[in-house]
Amino acid sequence: MRDVAIIGVGLTKVDMHFDKSIRELFKEAVSKALDDAFNPDIESAYIGNMAADEFNNQKNISSLLIDFSGLNNIPSTRIETGESSGGSALIAGFNDVASGLHDFVLVGGVEKMSEVVSSEAESIMSLGMFHEYETIHGLSPEGAAALVMRLYMHRYNVKEEDIALLAQLDHKNAVNNPYAQLRFEVTVESIIKARPLADPITLMHCAPLGDGAAALILCPMDKAKKITDNPIQIAGVGQASDTLGLTQRDDLLDFKAIRLAADKAYKMAGIEAKDIQVAEIFDSYTIYGLIALEELGLANRGEAAAMLKNGYFSKDGVKPVNISGGLKARGHPIGATGVYQSAEIALMLRGDAQFKLDSTPEIGLAQTLSGAGVNSTVQILRRV
Amino acid sequence: MRDVAIIGVGLTKVDMHFDKSIRELFKEAVSKALDDAFNPDIESAYIGNMAADEFNNQKNISSLLIDFSGLNNIPSTRIETGESSGGSALIAGFNDVASGLHDFVLVGGVEKMSEVVSSEAESIMSLGMFHEYETIHGLSPEGAAALVMRLYMHRYNVKEEDIALLAQLDHKNAVNNPYAQLRFEVTVESIIKARPLADPITLMHCAPLGDGAAALILCPMDKAKKITDNPIQIAGVGQASDTLGLTQRDDLLDFKAIRLAADKAYKMAGIEAKDIQVAEIFDSYTIYGLIALEELGLANRGEAAAMLKNGYFSKDGVKPVNISGGLKARGHPIGATGVYQSAEIALMLRGDAQFKLDSTPEIGLAQTLSGAGVNSTVQILRRV
Numbered sequence: 214m215r216d217v218a219i220i221g222v223g224l225t226k227v228d229m230h231f232d233k234s235i236r237e238l239f240k241e242a243v244s245k246a247l248d249d250a251f252n253p254d255i256e257s258a259y260i261g262n263m264a265a266d267e268f269n270n271q272k273n274i275s276s277l278l279i280d281f282s283g284l285n286n287i288p289s290t291r292i293e294t295g296e297s298s299g300g301s302a303l304i305a306g307f308n309d310v311a312s313g314l315h316d317f318v319l320v321g322g323v324e325k326m327s328e329v330v331s332s333e334a335e336s337i338m339s340l341g342m343f344h345e346y347e348t349i350h351g352l353s354p355e356g357a358a359a360l361v362m363r364l365y366m367h368r369y370n371v372k373e374e375d376i377a378l379l380a381q382l383d384h385k386n387a388v389n390n391p392y393a394q395l396r397f398e399v400t401v402e403s404i405i406k407a408r409p410l411a412d413p414i415t416l417m418h419c420a421p422l423g424d425g426a427a428a429l430i431l432c433p434m435d436k437a438k439k440i441t442d443n444p445i446q447i448a449g450v451g452q453a454s455d456t457l458g459l460t461q462r463d464d465l466l467d468f469k470a471i472r473l474a475a476d477k478a479y480k481m482a483g484i485e486a487k488d489i490q491v492a493e494i495f496d497s498y499t500i501y502g503l504i505a506l507e508e509l510g511l512a513n514r515g516e517a518a519a520m521l522k523n524g525y526f527s528k529d530g531v532k533p534v535n536i537s538g539g540l541k542a543r544g545h546p547i548g549a550t551g552v553y554q555s556a557e558i559a560l561m562l563r564g565d566a567q568f569k570l571d572s573t574p575e576i577g578l579a580q581t582l583s584g585a586g587v588n589s590t591v592q593i594l595r596r597v
Numbered sequence: 598m599r600d601v602a603i604i605g606v607g608l609t610k611v612d613m614h615f616d617k618s619i620r621e622l623f624k625e626a627v628s629k630a631l632d633d634a635f636n637p638d639i640e641s642a643y644i645g646n647m648a649a650d651e652f653n654n655q656k657n658i659s660s661l662l663i664d665f666s667g668l669n670n671i672p673s674t675r676i677e678t679g680e681s682s683g684g685s686a687l688i689a690g691f692n693d694v695a696s697g698l699h700d701f702v703l704v705g706g707v708e709k710m711s712e713v714v715s716s717e718a719e720s721i722m723s724l725g726m727f728h729e730y731e732t733i734h735g736l737s738p739e740g741a742a743a744l745v746m747r748l749y750m751h752r753y754n755v756k757e758e759d760i761a762l763l764a765q766l767d768h769k770n771a772v773n774n775p776y777a778q779l780r781f782e783v784t785v786e787s788i789i790k791a792r793p794l795a796d797p798i799t800l801m802h803c804a805p806l807g808d809g810a811a812a813l814i815l816c817p818m819d820k821a822k823k824i825t826d827n828p829i830q831i832a833g834v835g836q837a838s839d840t841l842g843l844t845q846r847d848d849l850l851d852f853k854a855i856r857l858a859a860d861k862a863y864k865m866a867g868i869e870a871k872d873i874q875v876a877e878i879f880d881s882y883t884i885y886g887l888i889a890l891e892e893l894g895l896a897n898r899g900e901a902a903a904m905l906k907n908g909y910f911s912k913d914g915v916k917p918v919n920i921s922g923g924l925k926a927r928g929h930p931i932g933a934t935g936v937y938q939s940a941e942i943a944l945m946l947r948g949d950a951q952f953k954l955d956s957t958p959e960i961g962l963a964q965t966l967s968g969a970g971v972n973s974t975v976q977i978l979r980r981v
Contacts, residue, residue: 214697234729257836266650270732272724273679276971277841286857288836289972290685293675295657301674305689311696313598314834340656345618348654450698452641452672457661473670587660588673 217310218437218444219594221250221430222556227394227544230424235269235325236281238426243282243321246428251440253430256315258289261302261322262548265291267337268328278323295341295583296497298322299551300590303429304450310431317436322552323426334422338547341584343458355419357459357585358498359411364465365500366413369515373413377404378521379499380417380541386528387538391567392553394423394544417541418499425546427553434597445559448576449484449593451477455586468501468586471508475580478591479510482576486510489593490574491533491561493554495582496540505580506534509591529571536561536568554579555592562596601694602821602828603978605634605814606940611778611928614808619653619709620665622810627666627705630812635824637814640699642673645686645706646932649675651721652712662707679725679967680881682706683935684974687813688834694815701820706936707810718806722931725968727842739803741843741969742882743795748849749884750797753899757797761788762905763883764801764925770912771922775951776937778807778928801925802883809930811937818981829943832960833868833977835861839970852885852970855892859964862975863894866960870894873977874958875917875945877938879966880924889964890918893975913955920945920952938963939976946980 223245225238233241239260247255258279265274275289292302299322306320326334335353342348342357365371381401387393399417407417437444453473456462479485486509494509496502503517511532512520520526526534537543537557540550558577560568579592607629609622617625623644631639642663649658659673676686683706690704710718719737726732726741749755765785771777783801791801821828837857840846863869870893878893880886887901895916896904904910910918921927921941924934942961944952963976 263656264650266648266724270724270728272647272677273841273967273971275678276838276967277727279838280840280845286837286839286853288685288688288858288974289678289838290689290836291677293656293677294659294673301672304672305674305692308689308692308696308698311698312692314692314695340650340654343661344654452674453670454660454663454673455670456664457657461664469670474672583657583660587657590672 214311215313216434217307217431217447218434219429219447219559220432220437220441220444221246222559223249223428224392224553224556225426226392227423227425227546229327231327235265235323236278238325238424239278239321239323240282242426242428243319246430250430253317255284255287255317255319257287257309258284258319258321259292259302259306260289261292261298261551263293263295263298263324264337264547268326294588296547297551297581297583297588297590298548300581300592301452303551303555303592304452304590306431307447307450310433316432318431320429320431320552321426322549324546324548325424326422326546327424331422346458346460353411355411355414358500359414361465361585362413362500368466371518373405374401375518375522376499376503377401378518379496379502380404382521382527383535383539383541386536387542390538390543393538393542394421395542414498420497420540420545423544423546425544425549425553427549427556429552429556443563444597445562446595446597447592448595449478449482451475452590454588457587459585468504468508470586470589471505471580471582474589474591475509478593482593484576488576489532489578491536491558491577493537493557493579494534495580497545501582505582509580533570551581551590555594558594562594598695599697600818601691601815601831602818603813603831603943604816604821604825604828605630606943607633607812608776608937608940609810610776611807611809611930613711615711619649619707620662622709622808623662623705623707624666626810626812627703630814634814637701639668639671639701639703641671641693642668642703642705643676643686643690644673645676645683645935647677647679647682647708648721648931652710678972680931681935681965681967681972681974682932684965684976685836687935687939687976688836688974690815691831691834694817700816702815704813704815704936705810706933708930708932709808710806710930711808715806730842730844737795739795739798742884743798745849745969746797746884752850755902757789758785759902759906760883760887761785762902763880763886764788766905766911767919767923767925770920771926774922774927777922777926778805779926798882804881804924804929807928807930809928809933809937811933811940813936813940827947828981829946830979830981831976832979833862833866835859836974838972841971843969850888852888852892854970854973855889855964855966858973858975859893862977866977868960872960873916873962875920875942875961877921877941877963878918879964881929885966889966893964917954935965935974939978942978946978
């Protein structure tokens with residue numbers, strides 16, 4: 214297997230981009246990534262996108278996005294695994310380089326949600342749930358998260374305000390991220406007293422709706438070293454799935470897909486959880502973020518909230534998490550989110566000014582999730 | 598790059614399966630493929646599907662399909678490139694084995710169209726066209742095919758009844774394929790006098806609506822040889838794209854995506870078009886099948902119809918095409934079609950009783966296409 218490097222990163226600000234089409238947004242990210250990688254000839258592309266079919270009335274969108282970005286005629290494939298689409302696209306792109314089929318590969322992610330009103334966006338997002346057993350009976354994504362959160366609070370004796378600490382941390386970090394959607398701080402009180410969606414989930418426990426595109430340029434490590442001084446290695450990747458329906462799980466709090474994906478990625482990278490120095494985790498709901506920290510081995514079971522409270526995951530803590538602002542405050546342009554996360558970790562490892570830490574980390578992790586633990590990817594990046 | 602082999606094939610009959618869900622259909626194909634491959638432990642899956650989002654109200658469907666098939670917790674990714682989704686899934690699966698990330702990989706394709714009435718199916722299929730420039734102005738897939746067919750007839754002085762010969766050949770071949778949807782012969786007259794959809798495209802120039810699932814088991818060639826006596830090598834793969842919108846093409850008859858995909862696949866396999874002994878081509882409309890034969894280098898430009906007429910592509914001809922019955926008569930369960938085609942070529946190379954030729958071929962080709970030349974994949978399989 215060839216070693217694979219990230220040599221280019223392109224991000225757009227997550228926002229409600231009413232003035233831009235999905236094509237324009239995507240092209241902006243691709244242009245930035247190409248510039249960052251010194252404009253190599255791209256041979257192939259994989260694009261994470263959950264729902265352009267509904268948000269933009271467009272299938273077969275990878276051809277359109279690639280063509281509009283000036284990368285005419287190259288192979289381009291849309292990848293969809295719900296909210297984890299961006300992570301799955303990265304793994305498909307990794308394979309394309311690792312196998313030797315292509316040398317310079319674009320991994321993109323894009324979602325343009327602002328084309329529809331928010332109630333319609335909610336219906337579209339619900340398509341990711343189990344239609345026959347859940348959606349038609351009225352279970353919403355927020356409802357599922359509420360079930361999980363309530364059980365977690367009960368089992369581990371954790372309070373709502375402790376779970377809210379992750380949203381607070383996200384908002385605090387987002388202030389310094391120029392690409393973040395919600396760049397302001399919030400209080401724990403404002404989170405738990407926000408508009409209730411499905412008790413105990415309030416609006417402020419959820420990632421916002423937003424538009425965004427992110428792009429990465431991948432190539433073999435030997436070529437990368439000739440192009441750039443700071444190639445970032447994709448040292449480990451892992452993906453795993455679980456039952457789509459919650460009723461078929463043995464334990465609602467067992468997010469096995471994250472754990473299995475992490476195990477694979479750690480093994481491939483030859484590291485353990487303790488070696489991770491920075492992480493971008495997938496907190497589409499604060500509770501899923503806490504569970505992710507635990508399934509990734511970054512916190513003991515039931516203890517993530519306590520560790521948040523003592524500052525362990527803060528920017529100046531032991532293991533900074535969601536420096537970007539996380540899904541809650543960087544934003545969550547669904548199919549793009551996984552690509553944003555890996556792009557942000559790459560920039561942190563490069564010591565980029567916009568994601569600067571006191572001590573530049575050598576190894577970081579990005580994790581995606583679809584639904585309530587349905588599909589998960591874990592990517593481990595390393596500075597070489 | 599590791600050599601990749603197909604060691605298992607599973608097909609369901611293409612039909613309007615009103616009595617089966619998409620999950621059941623998929624599981625049937627997977628079970629057959631697993632049995633055929635002596636039940637290895639599958640580590641990863643890629644599933645071609647164009648529109649479960651709309652036909653079945655279900656995104657993130659790969660987790661559901663995999664779980665229901667008993668392959669719990671493995672990574673599973675849905676691939677969507679319009680009608681060519683099955684071909685793109687095969688390439689993603691190929692990369693997953695070739696890179697060394699996984700050894701035993703499932704490539705599946707499925708589409709369950711019979712959940713909606715045919716007018717709604719038409720709308721869903723139209724999502725694959727360029728929404729902003731085509732669909733909202735009323736251009737339908739049939740309309741686009743009619744423009745291409747009319748120009749082809751004019752430029753190459755070819756008659757409608759000559760183009761219809763491909764549909765006639767498909768129907769003749771389908772009689773012997775137990776998995777085909779339309780197992781009856783038709784006359785050229787019945788084709789050109791069928792209900793007009795967009796003149797000169799009649800109902801009988803089009804592939805029918807239908808449900809189907811197909812599955813392949815891939816693994817490294819060295820492992821394949823220990824498992825089976827008849828591994829089929831994936832000797833070459835290629836994919837290429839073109840503008841989504843027809844107005845942006847220099848020439849409406851130039852299906853560059855097919856040509857570029859074929860060039861890559863031939864080069865990778867170390868062969869030329871003349872070496873191909875059997876082919877499954879993508880005739881979602883008869884005219885696209887003729888153009889494919891020409892872009893693949895199996896016929897000279899403008900001469901495919903004449904070669905059909907003299908029997909060159911017939912089952913007992915020089916280069917048998919669409920032994921399966923092609924999209925017109927085997928059927929076209931969209932995202933599954935590309936997987937059906939490669940499965941059928943693999944069975945022909947294995948000398949399987951159901952796809953038996955007088956002389957068992959050594960090398961065959963399968964080709965997919967989305968829209969009017971938007972995205973294309975070419976797979977070259979070889980008996981080893």
